[in-house]
Structure formats: C-alpha cells, structure tokens
Amino acid sequence: IIGRDSRVVSSDPGRADTIMLLYLNPGQKTATLLSIPRDTLVDIEGHGQEKINAAFAFGGEELMIKTVSSFLNAKINHFVTIDFDGFVKLIDALGGVDITIERPLIDPKTGANFSAGNHHLTGEQALAYSRSRSTELADIGRIQRQQFLFSSLVQQKLNAQYLGKIPDYFNILVENTKTDLDLLTILRYAKAGLSFGADNFETAIVPTHADWIKDKTI
Numbered sequence: 001i002i003g004r005d006s007r008v009v010s011s012d013p014g015r016a017d018t019i020m021l022l023y024l025n026p027g028q029k030t031a032t033l034l035s036i037p038r039d040t041l042v043d044i045e046g047h048g049q050e051k052i053n054a055a056f057a058f059g060g061e062e063l064m065i066k067t068v069s070s071f072l073n074a075k076i077n078h079f080v081t082i083d084f085d086g087f088v089k090l091i092d093a094l095g096g097v098d099i100t101i102e103r104p105l106i107d108p109k110t111g112a113n114f115s116a117g118n119h120h121l122t123g124e125q126a127l128a129y130s131r132s133r134s135t136e137l138a139d140i141g142r143i144q145r146q147q148f149l150f151s152s153l154v155q156q157k158l159n160a161q162y163l164g165k166i167p168d169y170f171n172i173l174v175e176n177t178k179t180d181l182d183l184l185t186i187l188r189y190a191k192a193g194l195s196f197g198a199d200n201f202e203t204a205i206v207p208t209h210a211d212w213i214k215d216k217t218i
Contacts, residue, residue, distance in 0.1 A: 110129075
C-alpha cells in the first residue's frame with residue numbers, strides 16, 4: 001500500500017510518504033500490517049543507497065515493489081497506490097471513522113486540530129490526522145496514527161453490512177487509485193478478512209535508526 005505525497009497525478013509521481021505491507025495468512029486466519037518508515041536507508045536498484053521513499057520517485061510502483069521485496073525478502077502479489085484526494089473520497093464513502101485521541105493533536109501544516117476524546121473523522125479530518133508529524137515521535141508517531149486509523153477501519157467496517165457495498169467502493173478505488181486488484185480479488189480478500197475477525201489483525205513497524213546522522217553524539 002503506497003501513499004503518494006500529492007493530491008494531483010502528474011508527470012512527477014512524487015514520493016511515497018506511506019509504505020505499508022499487508023500480509024494475509026488464510027491458514028492461521030491472521031492479518032498483519034507492516035509499516036516501513038519513509039526514511040529507511042535501503043539499496044535501490046540503479047541508484048545505490050537511498051531513503052526507501054525515493055524508489056517511487058525513481059521508478060514508480062515497479063521499482064518500489066522491487067525495492068520492498070528485496071529489503072524484506074518478501075513476495076508482493078498486489079499493490080494499491082493512493083493520493084490525498086483518493087484517501088479522502090474512500091474514507092467519506094465508508095461513512096468516516098470513529099477514533100479516540102488520547103491527547104490534543106494540533107498541526108497547522110496538515111490542518112489537524114483535535115482535542116483529546118472521541119471523534120468521528122471525515123475524509124479530510126482523517127487525512128490531517130494521519131499526515132501529522134507534530135509530536136515528539138515525528139514520523140514514527142505518524143505511522144502509529146496511520147496504523148491506528150487502519151485498524152479502526154477494519155474493526156468498524158469489515159462486516160457483512162459493508163461487504164455488500166464493496167462493488168461501490170471498488171468504483172471509487174478504480175477512479176482514485178492505481179492498483180492491479182480486480183473486483184473478484186477484493187471480494188475474496190474481504191470475505192477472508194471477515195472470517196479472521198478484528199482480533200486477529202496486528203500491526204508492526206520496521207525498526208530503523210538514523211544512519212545518515214554524521215554526529216552520533218546528537
């Protein structure tokens with residue numbers, strides 16, 4: 001799952017601000033969402049060592065998939081690339097998402113302005129919440145919020161009621177994302193996820209450290 005740092009598709013693909021790998025294990029009926037911090041230093045074919053989000057700018061989905069596959073030694077079967085507008089439209093189509101915020105989150109750069117407590121987020125609000133880096137954990141904090149938002153969507157929307165609406169969501173997906181998934185494949189995965197249950201959905205973050213900082217005493 002690739003999140004582009006752009007609202008407009010152009011000749012410049014932008015960089016991948018969000019990089020997630022969703023792993024479904026039908027045998028054990030579990031699902032894992034693994035996030036890769038965008039500044040992770042990796043080998044990118046033809047470009048040497050670079051931050052992993054640069055792979056998308058250098059070669060789009062093809063090079064990003066190749067880079068992530070090599071980095072994690074994992075086979076990637078499908079991809080979804082979504083920009084800001086597509087994210088907003090998908091969240092709104094799902095009826096928004098309910099989340100609990102433990103402490104105020106205010107970030108003029110993304111438009112996030114949330115008090116502590118329970119909130120029902122629209123697409124624009126969910127985008128502001130998931131893009132903010134205005135906490136002490138910076139990008140890792142943003143990843144944690146993205147995973148929490150994803151987990152909340154799974155818990156609230158992965159049920160029989162929404163399963164019947166997947167063809168409608170698929171049209172939005174096609175219009176606002178780039179993916180090699182077809183409707184039948186999405187339905188198959190959704191039905192499998194429905195049998196897993198939200199309790200069998202886990203999240204993880206690839207551990208990293210700042211290799212590019214020259215002064216290790218900072």
